[in-house]
Amino acid sequence: xxxxxxxxxxxxxxxxxxxxxxxxxxxxxxxxxxxxxxxxxxxxxxxxxxxxxxxxxxxxxxxxxxxxxxxxxxxxxxxxxxxxxxxxxxxxxxxxxxxxxxxxxxx
Numbered sequence: 001x002x003x004x005x006x007x008x009x010x011x012x013x014x015x016x017x018x019x020x021x022x023x024x025x026x027x028x029x030x031x032x033x034x035x036x037x038x039x040x041x042x043x044x045x046x047x048x049x050x051x052x053x054x055x056x057x058x059x060x061x062x063x064x065x066x067x068x069x070x071x072x073x074x075x076x077x078x079x080x081x082x083x084x085x086x087x088x089x090x091x092x093x094x095x096x097x098x099x100x101x102x103x104x105x106x107x
Contacts, residue, residue: 048072
């Protein structure tokens with residue numbers, strides 16, 4: 001079987017044009033229990049480094065949910081910050097913290 005499809009359950013591949021270019025999205029069928037528990041397919045967990053479990057971020061986008069590792073969410077936020085703050089040297093985290101310290105001293 002094609003390794004891209006070896007995830008079990010209902011499988012399909014769709015092309016998606018995202019922030020990092022065009023890539024294939026893999027889908028699998030899963031069930032959410034009445035208590036809200038969701039079991040992720042082992043192949044999906046392995047693909048993102050969650051073989052032994054770990055922390056994730058769940059984003060709600062309209063009627064879609066997106067699950068990503070915390071590390072991936074941080075990396076995306078950092079990339080977005082770099083893109084938005086490019087060429088603006090006074091908008092760093094260090095500048096932000098220094099400003100907060102100055103405000104606290106004034107109080």
